[in-house]
Amino acid sequence: MFEWNESFSVDIPLIDQQHKKLFDIGERVYRLIEEDYNNKNFHEIMNLIDELYKYTKYHFEEEEKIMKFYNFPELNIHRHEHNKFIEYLDDIRIGEIAKEEDSALNDLISFIASWIVRHIGSVDVKYKEYIMKKNNRFFDFKS
């Protein structure tokens, strides 16, 4: 479900690396849900969702630092998207959304996967284009 490929590249190695790690954690959550026939992994799934929440939060902060560094004009809109998603993951993490039903967990992970794919493809791509235009080269940001 979570498969990173070159089309997701934002041409910033640090961020590509973080996106790959996000996909990795997402894929681990997905697989655990898939093999969880009797809800016996529920606790483990929640632990992984907690890991996903923490890593996503860290990653968004890193991305926002880069956008700020380059005075990206749409930083606030972008940050708003990040915050909404973090709130969503936080709600799952603290048990507000999660229910002990396979179908509910499947829906959650599908939503998370499609959100991340859409966000990288249609929102992150905007700072990618902006930074590329400003620098006219591939960029190697070190935080």
Ligand SMILES: [Fe+2]
């Ligand atoms: Fe982003």
